[in-house]
Amino acid sequence: MQAKKQVLEQLNQLANPRWFGELITEAGLETEVPPAELPCDRKLVLMGDARLAWMELPDKLLVFANGTSIKTTNSCRRSVEILCAHGCLSKMEVEILAALPDGKALLNKLNEAGCIDVE
Secondary structure (H helix, E strand, C coil), X not given: CHHHHHHHHHHHHCCCCHHHHHXXXXXXXXXXXXXXXXXXXXXXXECCCCCEEEEXXXXXXXXXXXXXXXXXXXXXXXXXXHHHHHCEEEHHHHXXXXXXXXXXXXXXXXXXXXXXXXX
């Protein structure tokens, strides 16, 4: 827990905290990821080789997708959390995200980064 606190303190001191998220989500060594149990009503899935992370700042949410950073509003946090944790969003969750102020733009940027696939 102490190490996490120290890393977060260092990141918060940087003028541009994007570098770390971009670094850890860049394509690197191929790893085998076991297929996850996905809900049957899935609409959007995280690509198998996608690297996705996020960082919440006081006034924005930074989403890191395959080595790129995407600035969005904190209102998208719940959807990003679900996508990172479960690897998919249901049709209803996609509709909720798309209705948020930056939701459609976030979906488009995740698609452009090669992170998601819409079924």
